[in-house]
Amino acid sequence: MTISNLEEIKCPKGHTFQAQLVSAISVSDNYELKEALIAGEINLVTCPECGQMFYAECFILYHDSQNELISFVYPLSFQDQATQCMSKMKKEFKLALENFNDKDKITYEPILLFGIEDLVSLLRREQDIGDEEAVLTHLATNLKLNIVKIAPSIARKLAIPKLMPFCKNSHDFSEKSLILGLEGLIKHNPNLEHYVNFFKKISKHKNMFTEIAKVIK
């Protein structure tokens, strides 16, 4: 689902024209829409006067319920008003939640971004992580690994993949079995950049496993 409005915009050379701009996107049941966004095709406009192509800046509300991602994307020019945008976002989000039924209540927090390019890079990063998770799933049996999953919004907050390998020889998911699992995975495929970073992070920050353990059921 998308909502778009006819807006008056200005090209970098100062020509004014009208274009249909997307202001709300819900991608949960529309993978093509997400692809178009990742490809940088949303709100990319061409000035009819000088032919210049550019991103028209406007507010966008982005929602992907499957990936637990709600983002309020303000135009780049609002960056110096971050504090005001943050409180506006919190207020509007609270109001919006009141309209949901209890069972649909969203338990994750919205993310504040500036400029559509920031949203695109966030989505690209998560797509890369998703690709690495697919590799893990594919290799798990051969490498004798079990997988545990954490909620996408929590994985995003901790900046780690949501699928975690742990060594099958140990019965429980523990810090040791997770580190062994990660070691086994990246030894087999050192190109899994996000898992390599995760391994470095968990080896360095002693309290990281405590954070993860808290959200594993």
Ligand SMILES: [Zn+2]
């Ligand atoms: Zn122009």
